[in-house]
Amino acid sequence: MLTTQLYFPDHPRNRSDRLFDPRLVLHMGSDRGLRIGRFDFVV
Secondary structure, three states: OOOOOOEOOOOOOOOOOOOOOHHHEOEEEEEOOEEEEEOOOOO
16 A cells, blocks of 8 residues: 655645655646646656
């Protein structure tokens, strides 16, 4: 079983989350006015 967690950039609860790891922050962008989050998983 694999369980993971991702984080939104600059979310106020990131600092208080004891499991927070900056390597797990989504890379945010936009496409045609939509906000898009991207994270590549390698298993």
